[in-house]
Each structure stands twice: as structure tokens, then as C-alpha cells.
Amino acid sequence: MSNTGKALLLAMMSFVGLAGCASVQPWEKQNLAKPAMTFDRDRLESGYTEHIYSSKEAASGGAGIGGGGCGCN
Secondary structure, three states, rough: OOOHHHHHHHHHHHHHHHHHHHHOHHHHHHHHHHHHHHHOOOOHHHHHHHHHHHHHHOOOOOOOOOOOOOOOO
16 A cells, blocks of 8 residues: 555545534533433433442442442452
8 A cells, every 4th residue: 555545544544534523612501401311311210220339249339430349459
């Protein structure tokens, strides 16, 4: 492959890689904070799911930001 072919391939790959990047303006952030944009839409259902999961795994935590594990340390 020639150098121009490599450069063209590299340019096309970087355009494809940067296609998903976008800056969000402060007045547009309200759309991202809508309840429909969350992973768990129903808080009650996600609470039940977490309770069932922790009962089956015999451990609690680990679904949030920090904590979890068996506590062996």
C-alpha cells in the first residue's frame, strides 16, 4: 500500500472515530437529564431487581459507584 493510500485510510478512520463526538451546550443539558434518558426508568423495579440480585449473590452493594465484594480485606 502506498503512502497516500495509508494517509487516506488513516484520515477516513479518524473521521469515522470522531463522528460520534459532540460538544453539548449548557442549555442542551436539560435534554440529557430527562428521566427517559436513564438506564433504570422505574426506580421501584430497579430496587426489586437489586434486592433479588443481592439475595441470590449473598452480597450487597457493587451496583453503584463504590463498594461491593465479599469484604474479605
